[in-house]
Amino acid sequence: MSQILTRFGGRYETTIDLIKELSMRSLVQVTSEKNGVGRPRHMIRTTPLGKQFIEQLDQLSDIRLQSNKNDIKKAVKQAEEVQRLVGLGVDPYIRFQEVNEIARNIASTPQTSRHP
Amino acid sequence: MVIGGYALIAYGRIRTTQDIDIAIAASFPDIVRTHGLLKKSGYQLPSAPNREAPLFLATDLENQVEFEIWTEPDGVVFDAELLNRRIRIRPFGDDFEVFAIGPEDFIVNKLARKSKGVGDEQDAASVLKRQEGRLDNDYIMRRAKQAKVTGLLETLMQML
Numbered sequence: 450m451s452q453i454l455t456r457f458g459g460r461y462e463t464t465i466d467l468i469k470e471l472s473m474r475s476l477v478q479v480t481s482e483k484n485g486v487g488r489p490r491h492m493i494r495t496t497p498l499g500k501q502f503i504e505q506l507d508q509l510s511d512i513r514l515q516s517n518k519n520d521i522k523k524a525v526k527q528a529e530e531v532q533r534l535v536g537l538g539v540d541p542y543i544r545f546q547e548v549n550e551i552a553r554n555i556a557s558t559p560q561t562s563r564h565p
Numbered sequence: 566m567v568i569g570g571y572a573l574i575a576y577g578r579i580r581t582t583q584d585i586d587i588a589i590a591a592s593f594p595d596i597v598r599t600h601g602l603l604k605k606s607g608y609q610l611p612s613a614p615n616r617e618a619p620l621f622l623a624t625d626l627e628n629q630v631e632f633e634i635w636t637e638p639d640g641v642v643f644d645a646e647l648l649n650r651r652i653r654i655r656p657f658g659d660d661f662e663v664f665a666i667g668p669e670d671f672i673v674n675k676l677a678r679k680s681k682g683v684g685d686e687q688d689a690a691s692v693l694k695r696q697e698g699r700l701d702n703d704y705i706m707r708r709a710k711q712a713k714v715t716g717l718l719e720t721l722m723q724m725l
Contacts, residue, residue, distance in 0.1 A: 516686040524687035527578035528694040552581040
């Protein structure tokens with residue numbers, strides 16, 4: 450348990466609840482191992498079903514985008530706008546330098562205080 | 566060659582960027598030499614070259630420009646095919662020409678990024694849109710498979 454908490458962080462109670470749930474769903478198996486003196490150690494192992502689940506989750510992450518439809522729509526619109534500019538004979542790098550210069554100036558301008 | 570935001574403008578949308586991403590195909594001793602030469606030239610280099618790190622940073626203090634120098638860009642395989650697909654761009658006017666990564670490799674690089682965010686996916690989508698009908702489909706699918714981003718690429722294509 451302590452190793453899991455060290456590695457992934459989080460609260461002890463939440464982690465216990467999570468492991469209980471994973472165990473209930475047969476994704477992990479919790480066993481106790483006595484090693485000499487002291488309290489037995491709880492060993493948490495992934496079951497074959499759990500391993501299969503992880504493999505499928507990995508496959509899923511290969512098709513899961515972080516963007517939503519609106520994000521992609523916005524990027525498509527921006528690409529179309531550049532295409533339109535290029536069609537008008539505008540060099541996109543010149544337009545980029547202009548926009549970038551403005552962004553740099555804004556970033557380097559000290560913020561004015563609201564409370565003089 | 567240039568990758569990232571400066572290459573994006575050649576193929577996709579225009580967005581602001583405060584750094585210049587460069588990919589170099591070099592052996593580790595050459596990377597160390599490059600690092601040393603940059604240091605000698607007055608660039609600020611926060612860390613020493615490291616075999617495990619995919620990039621190192623260099624800052625041009627005079628012009629206040631930060632460079633990300635990638636020695637192992639995500640999803641990019643430095644081979645003859647990739648190098649042949651580079652194009653020449655003039656991001657700073659007619660006097661200065663540099664190589665930029667090809668559009669197919671640009672997309673794969675963006676989708677394969679370990680710290681990929683919405684912006685990377687938008688960059689890739691914008692290139693797919695602007696280069697519609699001009700991309701080498703077989704090549705991009707092959708590279709996507711190598712980089713294990715075929716599913717992501719197909720999902721993105723469906724969303725356009």
